[in-house]
Amino acid sequence: MARESFTIGILGGNGMLGGAMARGLLDSGIVAPDDLWICSRRGSRGGLPLDVNATRDPSVLAGACDVILLSVPPASADALRLDAPDRLVISVMAGVTMDRLEAIAGGPRVVRAMCSPAAVKRLAYAPWVAGSGVALRDKTTVTRIFEALGKTDELKDEAQLDLFTALTGPVPGFAAYFAEVMAGYAEARGIDPRMADRAVRQLFRAAGEMMAEGDKTPTDHVQQMIDYDGTTAAGLRVLRASPIPDQMAEALDAAVEKSRSL
Numbered sequence: 001m002a003r004e005s006f007t008i009g010i011l012g013g014n015g016m017l018g019g020a021m022a023r024g025l026l027d028s029g030i031v032a033p034d035d036l037w038i039c040s041r042r043g044s045r046g047g048l049p050l051d052v053n054a055t056r057d058p059s060v061l062a063g064a065c066d067v068i069l070l071s072v073p074p075a076s077a078d079a080l081r082l083d084a085p086d087r088l089v090i091s092v093m094a095g096v097t098m099d100r101l102e103a104i105a106g107g108p109r110v111v112r113a114m115c116s117p118a119a120v121k122r123l124a125y126a127p128w129v130a131g132s133g134v135a136l137r138d139k140t141t142v143t144r145i146f147e148a149l150g151k152t153d154e155l156k157d158e159a160q161l162d163l164f165t166a167l168t169g170p171v172p173g174f175a176a177y178f179a180e181v182m183a184g185y186a187e188a189r190g191i192d193p194r195m196a197d198r199a200v201r202q203l204f205r206a207a208g209e210m211m212a213e214g215d216k217t218p219t220d221h222v223q224q225m226i227d228y229d230g231t232t233a234a235g236l237r238v239l240r241a242s243p244i245p246d247q248m249a250e251a252l253d254a255a256v257e258k259s260r261s262l
């Protein structure tokens, strides 16, 4: 049986995340360029193909699209009114709660999600929570859209979205900080900065690919290196005994609190 096709509109589709999702969706083939709409105040296309429809008017986008993705800054959210209770509205905005989304959409057929700019490579992780007006068929649509952009899970507890806003919303996000620290260590010990940069980029690329493949969890990888009992084990034992896990939790808590205050 052929899969249902739909038109998708992205409010903020010329922005960092909106543009990444637009490109990912087009690359996946889930939507044809002429079934994709983007909307922003400037009405710019953000380098998307000319067949993609662009408008400055959110009501035009809402009128043309079965599914509307909201990807404008949280500060712009409360002034938005789509009045489109019959459309499936999916927000990827940090901290904008389900209640606020229902006010924007004009009804409860809304999904609050988190996504990331890795959507451009179809490598995002997108958890989501369904509002009370979201039917089973809508959930299938949400899953199809986010599977086109990477991996996805339905959550039951809206509060957990703030945790993912901190953990997986920013890409490279907190992983970039660890890369920065490692490159800084190398530079401080006389390695050419360009070489340190190249080395650390390649390390994180390989680490990401190796951790994404197979069944091993990050803990399994760490334990395997500790069990090997070589040079890396010496350093990992220092890290495991350090306050770094608590400090990491403090940093993530700060990001979660920020999300809850938006």
Ligand SMILES: NC(=O)C1=CN([C@@H]2O[C@H](COP(=O)(O)OP(=O)(O)OC[C@H]3O[C@@H](n4cnc5c(N)ncnc54)[C@H](OP(=O)(O)O)[C@@H]3O)[C@@H](O)[C@H]2O)C=CC1
Binding pocket: 011, 012, 013, 014, 015, 016, 017, 018, 039, 040, 041, 042, 043, 044, 071, 072, 073, 074, 076, 092, 093, 094, 114, 115, 116, 117, 169, 170, 171
């Ligand atoms: N960037 C990221 O890493 C992530 C972002 N997010 C969330 O995604 C959303 C978008 O973020 P991001 O892409 O970084 O932001 P950007 O500033 O890059 O893009 C936002 C876009 O929205 C448009 N816009 C702003 N206000 C309005 C409005 N009132 N009506 C219509 N369009 C508007 C802007 O275009 P114009 O000026 O032309 O109107 C702009 O291009 C935010 O809510 C953020 O929390 C979530 C996860 C990760």
Ligand SMILES: O=C(O)[C@@H]1CCC=N1
Binding pocket: 094, 165, 166, 169, 170
């Ligand atoms: O840093 C930010 O505000 C964006 C939103 C969620 C993740 N990154």
